[in-house]
Amino acid sequence: MKVIGICGSLRNNSLNKVVINELKELSSDTFTVEVVSIGDLPLFNGDLEEGGDPSVVHRFKDQLAQADGLLIVSPEYSHGVPGVLKNALDWAGSMTNVNVLDKKPAMVIGASPSAVGTALSQVQIKQTLSACGAYVLPQPEVFIGTAHERIGDGRVTDEDTISILKDVNLKFSNWIKRFLH
Ligand SMILES: Cc1cc2nc3c(=O)[nH]c(=O)nc-3n(C[C@H](O)[C@H](O)[C@H](O)COP(=O)(O)O)c2cc1C
Numbered sequence: 251m252k253v254i255g256i257c258g259s260l261r262n263n264s265l266n267k268v269v270i271n272e273l274k275e276l277s278s279d280t281f282t283v284e285v286v287s288i289g290d291l292p293l294f295n296g297d298l299e300e301g302g303d304p305s306v307v308h309r310f311k312d313q314l315a316q317a318d319g320l321l322i323v324s325p326e327y328s329h330g331v332p333g334v335l336k337n338a339l340d341w342a343g344s345m346t347n348v349n350v351l352d353k354k355p356a357m358v359i360g361a362s363p364s365a366v367g368t369a370l371s372q373v374q375i376k377q378t379l380s381a382c383g384a385y386v387l388p389q390p391e392v393f394i395g396t397a398h399e400r401i402g403d404g405r406v407t408d409e410d411t412i413s414i415l416k417d418v419n420l421k422f423s424n425w426i427k428r429f430l431h
Pocket of ligand 1: 259260261263264265266267324325326327328329330361362363364366367368
């Protein structure tokens with residue numbers, strides 16, 4: 251099974267990038283994760299879409315269309331979804347062009363240095379995915395709080411977090427299988 255991974259942070263030293271890469275390694279027995287960058291996507295503009303998706307958008311949507319699942323690992327900005335991620339989802343879940351999120355199994359995870367960070371952004375991300383017809387894994391919810399204490403030198407160092415990621419990885423893989431034809 252092929253999963254596309256999207257990180258909601260473009261930062262080089264992103265905690266969320268570490269988590270997505272950790273999941274990529276942990277999932278090697280269940281599915282492959284190809285992490286795609288959303289930083290080069292133009293700002294969504296219906297005029298651009300009308301003229302045919304720009305090539306970078308076309309490539310991004312094609313990767314999603316080919317995938318069996320979508321993994322999103324994202325921070326929370328000002329109690330909401332990072333704009334760069336919402337922009338990517340607006341392109342992917344187009345109501346006027348091809349919607350590549352429809353019926354796509356998806357999982358959302360978030361990491362933050364704060365204690366309860368990403369709960370609010372995850373609600374928004376899941377709401378958007380559901381509006382686009384994606385099948386969002388309902389449980390378990392994974393909020394990696396105090397992430398700066400659980401992540402170091404580009405790896406997840408906290409054993410409890412690693413076992414949570416292993417568990418959710420297995421559940422996501424079973425979730426995807428429910429929708430394979
Ligand atoms: C503009 C901005 C707004 C933020 N708002 C929140 C927030 O609402 N909740 C939260 O838990 N962290 C918030 N943070 C802190 C981020 O969780 C923290 O910077 C985190 O490391 C970003 O994720 P990354 O390491 O993957 O880039 C905010 C950071 C920025 C830059």
